Each structure stands twice: as C-alpha cells, then as structure tokens.
Amino acid sequence: MAPPSLADAAIAQHTPPVVAGAIAAVPARLDQARKGMMLARVGLLLPVDDAERRPAWPTPRLLSFLFVVLLPTVLAAVYLFGVAADQYVAEFRFTLSTAEQPRIDPLAMLAGGAGHAPAALESQILVQYIGSRAIIEQVDRSLDLRRLFGTSEADWWARLARGAPIEELLRYWKEQVDPFYDPADGTVTVRVRAFSAMAALQLAEAVVAASERLVNQLSQRMRDDAVQHAQAEVDGAEIRLKGVLDKVHAFRDREGMIDPVKTAQTTDLLATRLRDELVQDNAQLATLKAYMRDDAPSVKILKARIRSLETQQRGLAREMTDPDKTRNDTLSSVLGSYEALEND
Known part of the structure; x- marks a missing residue:
C-alpha cells in the first residue's frame, strides 16, 4: 500500500x-x-x-489460396459427391486383319521403319471415323443421341440439351466416346460412357455395328479396286495379244511360211544331211580313183552326184544368209523378225 x-x-x-x-x-x-x-x-x-x-484484410497469398485451391476443391467435392450422376462405361476391343501383303515404303525403310500394313491403315481410318460426324449421323438413326445424352438420370451439368445443334452433339460425343489405336499389337480400344448401364451397352453395340459396316465397305472397296486393276491388266494383255497375232498373220502372208522356226530347223537338218552325203561321196570318189580312171562310168556318175549335192548346199546357204530370187528376206532375218513378234 x-x-x-x-x-x-x-x-x-x-x-x-x-x-x-x-x-x-x-x-x-x-x-x-x-x-x-x-x-x-x-x-x-x-x-x-x-x-x-497486423493488416485489416487478408493477404493476396491467402486470397489466391482460397480462390485457386480451396474453393475449387470444395466445389468439385460438392459436385462429385452431392450433385454428379453416375456414369457407366462400356469398353470393347477388336483387331483388323487382311490377306494383302504390307506395302513397302522406301522413305520408311530409310528412316528405319517398316512398311504400312493395310490392317494398320484401316485401324487408323476406323479410329478417325469413330470420332467423326459421320458415325454420329449413322448411330443417331438407330439411337436418339440427344435423348440418350439428355436423359433425366443425368445431372444438370453433364446433361446434353435436347435441342443441341450437331456441332454441340459432336463435341459432347468426343467427350463420351473415346477410341484409341495401339500400334504395338494392332488393337483398337473404344470406351463409351452413358448415364445407365443399358444406355452404355446400346451405344457400344451401335458403335460396333457402324464400325463393322465401315470395315466391310473398306474391304469391299479394296477387293473391287484389286479386281478392277486385274481386269485392266487382262484387257491390256488381250489388246497386246491381238496386235501381236495380227502382226504374225501379216508376217506369214508376207513371207509365205507358217512357222519360220520349223522352217529354219528343217533347212538346218537338210543342210546337215547334204554335208554328210558330200563327205561320204567324196570319200567314195577318192577310193574309186585309186584303181579306176577318171573317165570310168562309175567315177563320172559319182562326180555328177557330188556336183549336185554341192549345188543344193550352196542353195541352202544362200537361202539362210543371202537373198535369192524367190524371197525378199533371208531366212535368218525372217527368223529374227518372227522371234521379235513372239517376244511381244
């Protein structure tokens, strides 16, 4: 105190x-x-x-944390656990095979890659088709997609408007249908989502049916192209054959022989026989001269025979190599022309 x-x-x-x-x-x-x-x-x-x-208001860092992290997390949790409707996923996989051999790409070989298999190209085309407007129009004929995606079972955020235009339907389709191609094993995987198990199954079956129609159309088109290409080759071969036959007929009419090859073979055989007979007659003549005079009848007959054989041999030689009075071309040139026609 x-x-x-x-x-x-x-x-x-x-x-x-x-x-x-x-x-x-x-x-x-x-x-x-x-x-x-x-x-x-x-x-x-x-x-x-x-x-x-201490400041009277929260700091910018605290505000950014609240609005960037905490508030979106809370809103997402509220939507996912309290508002969002359940979605069901249907998945199917398939592979495409073809009997056609892979096409070799020189650029791919230089880059260290392989050729493009037709099945791989068809799989990539199919993946693009599943995400396109064409399949939407195809599936929408059997399933009312606006009704399927705008069902009352869906929540207000994920539901598609009943009167949505085709552009909005295409955007929504790409969110609900997810195709993927795995080049490692050539498998195409497609996942579809809907707001009921039955709707997901119906949508998956419709996508499978549309995909099968496209694959069948592609296969039929490839077969038609192959048949058309083969038919074009056959038609061209027939035209070339007709032209060659016409040339052969004209050649035979001009040269006066049906088969120059057989004619040449016959001429060569005849020349061989004449040569053999000349050898024999010359040998016999030498034998007769050893004990007969030159004016002996046997010697004269044999000499006349030898002269006749030599005349025939020279005639065959002229026929095969030189022009004569009855032919415009030699047999060798005729045979060359005929072989050229055969090669055509």
Whole structure:
C-alpha cells in the first residue's frame, strides 16, 4: 500500500474515528483500482499494438489460396459427391486383319521403319471415323443421341440439351466416346460412357455395328479396286495379244511360211544331211580313183552326184544368209523378225 498523502492526513485529523476508518478503506480500494487500471491498461495496450501491426484484410497469398485451391476443391467435392450422376462405361476391343501383303515404303525403310500394313491403315481410318460426324449421323438413326445424352438420370451439368445443334452433339460425343489405336499389337480400344448401364451397352453395340459396316465397305472397296486393276491388266494383255497375232498373220502372208522356226530347223537338218552325203561321196570318189580312171562310168556318175549335192548346199546357204530370187528376206532375218513378234 502507498503511504498516505498530506491531504489524507489532514482529513484523518478532523474526521471521527468511524468516518476515519471508512475513509481509510477508500484509499485502499483506490489503490487496488489504480493497480487494476494499470494492469488493464497494460493488457489493452499490447493487443492494440499487435492489431496495429497486423493488416485489416487478408493477404493476396491467402486470397489466391482460397480462390485457386480451396474453393475449387470444395466445389468439385460438392459436385462429385452431392450433385454428379453416375456414369457407366462400356469398353470393347477388336483387331483388323487382311490377306494383302504390307506395302513397302522406301522413305520408311530409310528412316528405319517398316512398311504400312493395310490392317494398320484401316485401324487408323476406323479410329478417325469413330470420332467423326459421320458415325454420329449413322448411330443417331438407330439411337436418339440427344435423348440418350439428355436423359433425366443425368445431372444438370453433364446433361446434353435436347435441342443441341450437331456441332454441340459432336463435341459432347468426343467427350463420351473415346477410341484409341495401339500400334504395338494392332488393337483398337473404344470406351463409351452413358448415364445407365443399358444406355452404355446400346451405344457400344451401335458403335460396333457402324464400325463393322465401315470395315466391310473398306474391304469391299479394296477387293473391287484389286479386281478392277486385274481386269485392266487382262484387257491390256488381250489388246497386246491381238496386235501381236495380227502382226504374225501379216508376217506369214508376207513371207509365205507358217512357222519360220520349223522352217529354219528343217533347212538346218537338210543342210546337215547334204554335208554328210558330200563327205561320204567324196570319200567314195577318192577310193574309186585309186584303181579306176577318171573317165570310168562309175567315177563320172559319182562326180555328177557330188556336183549336185554341192549345188543344193550352196542353195541352202544362200537361202539362210543371202537373198535369192524367190524371197525378199533371208531366212535368218525372217527368223529374227518372227522371234521379235513372239517376244511381244
């Protein structure tokens, strides 16, 4: 307790004992009140200073965390667990095969790759078709896609508007139907999503049916192209054959022989026989001259035979190599022309 002041002492001297006791208690209460006020002041000043140092609004970092992280997370959780409707997924896989040999691409070989197999090309075409407007128009004939995707079972956010234009339907289709081609094993995988198991199954079956129609059309077109190409080759071969036959007929009419090859073979055989007979007759003539005179009848007959054989041999030689009076070309040139026609 603080010592009494002069004013307190003066009051105490002129105050009765009872009043003095009461007055003496007042300073004690005042001291306690002053101490309490001092403590309260100290306690109030410190928070006031901290409040002055602390900003009145949240920091930008806190705001960005709230709006970028916390609020979207809360909204997504509320939508997924409280609003979003269940979606069912139907998946199917298939592979395409063809009997046609892979086409060799020189650029791909230089780059270290392989040729393009027709099945791989058809699979890529099919993947593009499943994500196109053409299949939407095809499937929409059997399934009302706007009704299927705009069903009341879907939530308001994921539901397709009943009167959505074809562009909006195409965008929505690409979100619900996901085709993928794996070049490692040549498998095409398609996943379709709908708001009921039956709708997902119906949509998957419709996509499979449309895909089969496209594959059959591609296969039929490839077969038609192959048949058309083969028919064109056959027609060209027939035209060339007809031209060659016409040339052969004209050649035979011009040269006066049916088969120059057989004619040449016959001529060569005849020349061989003449040569053999000449060898024999010359040998016989040499034998006769050993014990007969040159004017002997046998020697004269044999000499005449040898002269006749030599004349025939020279005639065959001229026929095969030189023009004569009855033929425009030699047999060798005729045979060459005929072989050229055969090669055509």
